[in-house]
Amino acid sequence: MSETRTELKELGEFGLIDHLTNGINHCQASTVLGIGDDAAAIDANGQLLLLSTDMLCEGVHFNLMYAPLKHLGYKAIVSNLSDIYAMNGTPTQVVVSLALSNRFSVEAVNELYAGMRKACDLYEVDLVGGDTTSSMAGLVINVAVTGLVNEADMVKRSGAKKGDLLVVSGDLGSAYMGLQILEREKEVFKAAPSAQPQFEGFDYMLERQLKPEARKDVIELLAQMEVKPSAMIDISDGLASEALHIAKQSKLSVKIYEDKLPIDPKTVETAQEFNLDATTIALSGGEDYELLFTISQEDYDKIKGNPSLTVIGYMDEEGIENSLITRSGQAIELTAQGWNHLA
Amino acid sequence: MSETRTELKELGEFGLIDHLTNGINHCQASTVLGIGDDAAAIDANGQLLLLSTDMLCEGVHFNLMYAPLKHLGYKAIVSNLSDIYAMNGTPTQVVVSLALSNRFSVEAVNELYAGMRKACDLYEVDLVGGDTTSSMAGLVINVAVTGLVNEADMVKRSGAKKGDLLVVSGDLGSAYMGLQILEREKEVFKAAPSAQPQFEGFDYMLERQLKPEARKDVIELLAQMEVKPSAMIDISDGLASEALHIAKQSKLSVKIYEDKLPIDPKTVETAQEFNLDATTIALSGGEDYELLFTISQEDYDKIKGNPSLTVIGYMDEEGIENSLITRSGQAIELTAQGWNHLA
Numbered sequence: 001m002s003e004t005r006t007e008l009k010e011l012g013e014f015g016l017i018d019h020l021t022n023g024i025n026h027c028q029a030s031t032v033l034g035i036g037d038d039a040a041a042i043d044a045n046g047q048l049l050l051l052s053t054d055m056l057c058e059g060v061h062f063n064l065m066y067a068p069l070k071h072l073g074y075k076a077i078v079s080n081l082s083d084i085y086a087m088n089g090t091p092t093q094v095v096v097s098l099a100l101s102n103r104f105s106v107e108a109v110n111e112l113y114a115g116m117r118k119a120c121d122l123y124e125v126d127l128v129g130g131d132t133t134s135s136m137a138g139l140v141i142n143v144a145v146t147g148l149v150n151e152a153d154m155v156k157r158s159g160a161k162k163g164d165l166l167v168v169s170g171d172l173g174s175a176y177m178g179l180q181i182l183e184r185e186k187e188v189f190k191a192a193p194s195a196q197p198q199f200e201g202f203d204y205m206l207e208r209q210l211k212p213e214a215r216k217d218v219i220e221l222l223a224q225m226e227v228k229p230s231a232m233i234d235i236s237d238g239l240a241s242e243a244l245h246i247a248k249q250s251k252l253s254v255k256i257y258e259d260k261l262p263i264d265p266k267t268v269e270t271a272q273e274f275n276l277d278a279t280t281i282a283l284s285g286g287e288d289y290e291l292l293f294t295i296s297q298e299d300y301d302k303i304k305g306n307p308s309l310t311v312i313g314y315m316d317e318e319g320i321e322n323s324l325i326t327r328s329g330q331a332i333e334l335t336a337q338g339w340n341h342l343a
Numbered sequence: 344m345s346e347t348r349t350e351l352k353e354l355g356e357f358g359l360i361d362h363l364t365n366g367i368n369h370c371q372a373s374t375v376l377g378i379g380d381d382a383a384a385i386d387a388n389g390q391l392l393l394l395s396t397d398m399l400c401e402g403v404h405f406n407l408m409y410a411p412l413k414h415l416g417y418k419a420i421v422s423n424l425s426d427i428y429a430m431n432g433t434p435t436q437v438v439v440s441l442a443l444s445n446r447f448s449v450e451a452v453n454e455l456y457a458g459m460r461k462a463c464d465l466y467e468v469d470l471v472g473g474d475t476t477s478s479m480a481g482l483v484i485n486v487a488v489t490g491l492v493n494e495a496d497m498v499k500r501s502g503a504k505k506g507d508l509l510v511v512s513g514d515l516g517s518a519y520m521g522l523q524i525l526e527r528e529k530e531v532f533k534a535a536p537s538a539q540p541q542f543e544g545f546d547y548m549l550e551r552q553l554k555p556e557a558r559k560d561v562i563e564l565l566a567q568m569e570v571k572p573s574a575m576i577d578i579s580d581g582l583a584s585e586a587l588h589i590a591k592q593s594k595l596s597v598k599i600y601e602d603k604l605p606i607d608p609k610t611v612e613t614a615q616e617f618n619l620d621a622t623t624i625a626l627s628g629g630e631d632y633e634l635l636f637t638i639s640q641e642d643y644d645k646i647k648g649n650p651s652l653t654v655i656g657y658m659d660e661e662g663i664e665n666s667l668i669t670r671s672g673q674a675i676e677l678t679a680q681g682w683n684h685l686a
Contacts, residue, residue: 006449008477017475019449020456024470028435030491031469040471042436042489044387052472053487055440059479092371093385097398097485106349106359113363126369128376128383129395132360134351136402137480142440144396144487146385148373 014336036249037157038086038233039147048154050091050147052083058138065189066182069108071210072141073115079236080145081123082214082289086234087156088222089149093128094120097142099135112141123216153228155293160231160250164294166313167229167303169218171262172239173278176285177270178202178209184274205267212289218308219291225302229293238284241336242292243313244322250294253320256283256313256334259327283324284336357679379592380500381429381576382490391497393434393490395426401481408532409525412451414553415484416458422579423488424466425557425632429577430499431565432492436471437463440485442478455484466559496571498636503574503593507637509656510572510646512561514605515582516621519628520613521545521552527617548610555632561651562634568645572636581627584679585635586656587665593637596663599626599656599677602670626667627679 011019021035032048033041039052056062056076064072077094084091096116100109120127125145185197199206214234222229231250233242239256247254261282271278294315295303303309313325323331354362364378375391376384382395399405399419407415420437427434439459443452463470468488528540542549557577565572574593576585582599590597604625614621637658638646646652656668666674 004450008443008445008447008449008452011449013475016449016452017473020452020475021470024460026469026471027464027467028469030435031471034469034471035473037472040436040438042392042471044392045390046388049385049387049392049489051436051438051487051489053438053440053474053485055442055474055476055483055485057442057476057478057483060442060477092373093383093394095383095394095396095487097396099398099400099403099483100351102351104351106351106354106362107347109351109359109363117367121370124370126371126374126377127364127367128369128374128385129378129380130360131396131398131485132356132363133398133400134403135400135480135483137478140398140400140442140478140483140485142396142398142474142483142485142487144394144438144485146392146394146489 033156038083041087041154048149048151050084050087050089050149051144052080053142053144054080054083055140055142057140064139065186067210069111070115073112074119074211076141076143077116077119078212078214079289080143081125082234082236084145084147085214085216085219086232086291087147087149088153088219088229088232089147091123091125091145091147093126093146095128095144096130098130098132099140100132101135101137101139104139123214155229155232157231157233157246158249160246160252160294160315161296162252162315162317164230164296164315165300165311166243166254166256166292166294166315167309167311168239168262168290168292169215169308170288170290171264172288172290173281173285174205174208174264174267175212175287176281177267178205180274181205181270182209201266202270204264205270209287212287214289215291221308227295227299227302229295232291232293235288235290235292236286238286238336239292240283240334244334244336246292246294247315247322250315251318252315253318254313254315254322254334255325257325260310260312262310376499381426382432384430384497391492391494393427393430393432393492394487395423396485396487397423397426398483398485400483407482408529410553412454413458416455417462417554419484419486420459420462421555421557422632423486424468425577425579427488427490428557428559428562429575429634430490430492431496431562431572431575432490434466434468434488434490436469436489438471438487439473441473441475442483443475444478444480444482447482466557498572498575500574500576500589501592503589503595503637503658504639505595505658505660507573507639507658508643508654509586509597509599509635509637509658510652510654511582511605511633511635512558512651513631513633514607515631515633516624516628517548517551517607517610518555518630519624520610521548523617524548524613525552544609545613547607548613552630555630557632558634564651570638570642570645572638575634575636578631578633578635579629581629581679582635583626583677587677587679589635589637590658590665593658594661595658596661597656597658597665597677598668600668603653603655605653
């Protein structure tokens with residue numbers, strides 16, 4: 001081993017992935033799409049099989065002090081399904097690995113599994129295998145998901161064209177504000193364990209954080225409208241980070257308009273209460289599990305007026321600064337703060 | 344949540360899996376085989392896609408004090424490929440999730456990845472995606488693997504027939520003895536950090552523990568010999584545990600002959616040195632990644648005399664005690680000690 005020591009945070013998550021996967025070759029003829037999109041694509045005799053995986057670690061992705069195990073199981077499945085929808089595919093099977101310490105009881109693991117099974121039922125996905133082991137430390141949940149898509153229907157991150165409109169489903173930032181509310185109540189509880197948590201009025205934000213949904217409905221809606229996005233990604237790290245992925249992988253730049261960002265009014269109000277900027281939260285909050293995609297301008301008439309879809313910007317040529325156009329008309333550089341877990 | 348608390352160790356790993364997965368239904372027509380075998384099988388337009396996953400946790404499955412990271416990466420891939428070979432399939436793609444704490448440097452992660460890439464190259468498997476995150480505690484590696492098999496060629500655990508011969512590839516118990524040697528040297532090192540580890544002569548056992556191979560060659564050999572096993576499993580938990588899986592899932596019983604167990608002479612000698620019983624180690628050591636399978640008696644002539652394959656017993660009807668026939672001819676009940684990680 002080399003004697004140099006480079007800290008992980010010097011590269012960050014995306015830098016580390018680029019570094020590790022640089023020069024990886026494929027020898028299987030069936031590998032259609034490898035590392036670098038929401039899922040890999042494997043030729044399955046005419047259709048494409050999609051494959052993706054996500055790991056959730058206690059203390060990093062969730063805190064068992066406030067995440068009910070049933071919701072956590074539900075979220076672990078849903079966040080994976082979201083990656084398959086982001087390829088314009090249909091998720092079909094999941095396998096689940098669990099590392100458990102002996103502080104968990106069978107009843108606790110039942111709750112976790114009940115949430116996973118509920119998500120599988122609702123999204124019509126089969127739980128077909130997994131691995132269960134013990135953990136010396138916290139709970140770790142890994143899900144791998146397969147899905148199917150016809151080759152002509154698959155949407156990669158790299159297909160956006162200059163002039164395409166940037167569209168997002170639903171609204172942004174509420175999952176992050178939900179987390180802030182939970183963190184605040186945790187601190188209150190630590191200081192005064194008899195205090196009742198103040199959750200009234202925050203239902204939407206809490207649900208977005210604790211029990212998110214994947215946008216299967218948006219994929220179905222786009223198919224009905226006969227709109228095939230040119231590029232698509234799901235929002236797990238944050239809007240800015242995901243928009244930059246589309247721009248980079250499509251060899252373009254992106255412009256986002258602050259006044260177009262869809263944010264729930266109660267989330268804006270709560271952000272103010274917490275002295276946080278709602279735009280920053282919408283751009284970098286993460287865990288919204290909405291779909292971010294680009295469409296040809298010709299398709300604009302098909303989607304306009306749909307309450308689930310908002311045009312928030314457009315794709316420009318490569319070499320122009322990726323930017324956020326503020327309400328005052330100023331262009332500021334768009335950067336990915338995202339969730340740098342390794343920082 | 345119920346107020347009863349049942350400890351995980353009361354169920355054990357297999358009991359917990361049975362409990363959690365009881366009554367799981369499939370709604371996808373493509374799900375051919377779900378939970379309960381080495382891999383799930385998914386219809387891929389004529390062929391079957393195999394899917395399996397395994398999680399390795401620091402402090403449970405490996406100790407970084409003696410497992411070189413490159414070997415660990417290699418083993419993480421190989422142990423997953425072994426599950427695909429155990430279905431008589433060909434592994435094709437893997438996705439890797441890593442949870443890293445910041446005590447790891449980029450150089451350390453490079454080593455881990457170098458081992459994974461080496462295994463992928465050697466077994467001609469494509470690394471097509473993954474997830475990298477931080478960990479509050481130890482290193483966690485999850486691999487999910489896909490493979491292909493023609494439906495007519497797939498071998499499940501449940502297909503053994505009464506009278507079928509039980510066959511194992513390679514030899515047994517050396518991986519476990521390798522672990523004992525490493526543990527002994529760790530204790531010596533703790534007591535006297537300047538002492539040199541005593542590894543001379545133990546190369547085979549150490550390699551079996553630290554850098555095992557999956558039996559791709561055995562699958563190829565069986566195909567050449569035109570022998571299709573009636574049931575097959577890979578040996579990760581231990582021979583006894585795996586033989587009982589075949590017996591239970593095939594609704595049969597199993598008899599294993601102590602004097603037939605293939606054990607490397609140096610491993611027998613080392614077991615004696617450690618005051619351990621070589622038969623117990625062969626039965627319950629685990630991590631050998633050999634293939635255990637059953638064949639029709641008619642196929643005996645095709646495999647006999649092959650140095651890679653040993654007939655160690657046979658399948659009998661259901662309801663008879665699963666037993667080990669000792670060298671003295673005594674029948675003792677065969678029980679799975681295996682690796683009960685949850686105990």
